[in-house]
Amino acid sequence: MKTFEKSRAKLAEAKQVLAGGVASTLRGSMKPTPLYVESASGVTVKDVDGNEYLDYQLAYGPLILGHAHPGFNEKVSKAMAKGITYGLQHDGEIELARRLTEVLPCADKVVLSGSGTEAVMLALRLSRAYTGKSKVVRFHGHYHGWSDSIFTSFPSPDMMQKATSAAADSVPPGTKGQSELSLQDVILLPWNEPETLEATLRAHAHEIAAVISEPVMCNSGCILPLPGYLEQIRELTRELNIVFIMDEVITGFRLSPGGAHGRFGINPDLVTVGKALGGGIAVSAVGGRKEIFELIDSEQVSHLGTLNGNGVATSSALAVLELLTENDGAVYGKMEDNAIKLATGIRVLFEKHGHRGVVNQIGPVFHFMFIEEDEVTHFDTFQKRNSGKYAKFAELMLDEGVLVRPNGLWYISTVHEADHIEKTLQAIDRVFVRLTEG
Numbered sequence: 001m002k003t004f005e006k007s008r009a010k011l012a013e014a015k016q017v018l019a020g021g022v023a024s025t026l027r028g029s030m031k032p033t034p035l036y037v038e039s040a041s042g043v044t045v046k047d048v049d050g051n052e053y054l055d056y057q058l059a060y061g062p063l064i065l066g067h068a069h070p071g072f073n074e075k076v077s078k079a080m081a082k083g084i085t086y087g088l089q090h091d092g093e094i095e096l097a098r099r100l101t102e103v104l105p106c107a108d109k110v111v112l113s114g115s116g117t118e119a120v121m122l123a124l125r126l127s128r129a130y131t132g133k134s135k136v137v138r139f140h141g142h143y144h145g146w147s148d149s150i151f152t153s154f155p156s157p158d159m160m161q162k163a164t165s166a167a168a169d170s171v172p173p174g175t176k177g178q179s180e181l182s183l184q185d186v187i188l189l190p191w192n193e194p195e196t197l198e199a200t201l202r203a204h205a206h207e208i209a210a211v212i213s214e215p216v217m218c219n220s221g222c223i224l225p226l227p228g229y230l231e232q233i234r235e236l237t238r239e240l241n242i243v244f245i246m247d248e249v250i251t252g253f254r255l256s257p258g259g260a261h262g263r264f265g266i267n268p269d270l271v272t273v274g275k276a277l278g279g280g281i282a283v284s285a286v287g288g289r290k291e292i293f294e295l296i297d298s299e300q301v302s303h304l305g306t307l308n309g310n311g312v313a314t315s316s317a318l319a320v321l322e323l324l325t326e327n328d329g330a331v332y333g334k335m336e337d338n339a340i341k342l343a344t345g346i347r348v349l350f351e352k353h354g355h356r357g358v359v360n361q362i363g364p365v366f367h368f369m370f371i372e373e374d375e376v377t378h379f380d381t382f383q384k385r386n387s388g389k390y391a392k393f394a395e396l397m398l399d400e401g402v403l404v405r406p407n408g409l410w411y412i413s414t415v416h417e418a419d420h421i422e423k424t425l426q427a428i429d430r431v432f433v434r435l436t437e438g
């Protein structure tokens with residue numbers, strides 16, 4: 001059994017001075033204890049107790065190239081040597097903006113920002129300014145960052161209860177401290193339900209500025225859109241003068257260089273990207289139609305941020321895009337093959353050990369859940385999963401040297417190899433036995 005004495009001691013020390021002990025609320029829920037990292041390289045993370053893990057958490061998504069990728073580090077260090085940030089303009093901004101307009105099919109222009117949360121804030125502001133309307137339709141189980149005007153609650157098992165019970169016209173705040181009024185413009189709908197969507201959009205078209213949706217519900221079950229559903233959002237929003245925002249903070253550069261909208265061939269009006277774009281460095285972007293960005297060109301809509309477009313951010317994003325697209329983007333095939341191998345192997349192991357479960361996979365991302373249903377295509381079904389059993393599984397996997405998120409979302413990077421997948425399946429095989437034994 002692995003021990004975690006040093007991590008536990010460091011958490012206690014952190015709690016003296018760092019509110020909550022961790023830097024982002026969700027990280028505090030890790031069992032048996034939030035880990036403190038000594039170093040990380042490739043697919044391997046080493047903690048302060050000397051334990052090593054094969055990493056499928058990938059820092060909640062950004063590390064599409066793995067940890068400390070030498071090519072990435074070299075490019076970013078070179079840029080850093082020329083100064084980190086100027087508060088002035090530089091070629092990196094133009095180069096990155098141009099590159100983003102090349103890879104993201106919906107982007108005539110882009111704006112650079114610091115995090116997914118900020119990108120979503122800007123996309124909402126642009127939508128309201130462009131349409132002259134104020135309401136925003138968002139969906140159960142999706143997550144669009146933690147800003148007050150959109151945060152309904154994080155889709156974790158216990159915290160999500162509040163959101164599921166919300167009526168469409170009264171969305172409760174996701175956290176204490178959020179104004180009761182902050183979500184007054186939000187209409188919360190079930191996802192993958194075409195009739196509800198059409199009825200709501202038609203009834204409220206006069207007041208809806210935007211529909212915001214993850215193109216694949218990665219934050220809750222990696223649920224794919226039903227055939228025709230994203231097309232329906234696209235057509236209705238176009239007809240009703242509503243901005244369609246695709247939140248590709250997870251899917252961007254992961255499902256293809258052009259994200260999910262590139263893969264599915266459906267262009268939203270605005271796309272938000274982050275996470276993988278920076279390879280671990282804080283950078284995000286909003287891309288979309290030039291008519292909408294004219295509001296920024298003409299300074300009618302403000303977009304600010306001291307560190308926007310800094311040299312570390314732009315060089316990181318350029319490095320990621322270069323490394324992902326070299327050799328005709330061969331890494332995408334590799335990542336997807338490995339994800340399929342792992343997802344298929346897990347399904348075989350469910351059978352072998354008599355555990356009921358579902359693995360929803362697309363590209364290098366999948367959600368693994370213990371559930372009695374045969375398939376999970378809606379958030380309501382996803383809520384029936386046995387999250388306690390999965391949390392136990394995640395804890396046992398840690399003991400086997402495999403780091404997975406306690407909520408079931410797995411990421412594959414460009415540096416995961418076939419033998420890592422094999423080792424992981426062997427670990428799952430053993431853990432399934434330990435789970436059965438209780």
Ligand code: PLP
Binds near residue numbers: 143274
């Ligand atoms: N949008 C989606 C779909 C996300 O998954 C996230 C983060 O998980 C965000 C927005 C917020 O991004 P950030 O954590 O960079 O603010």
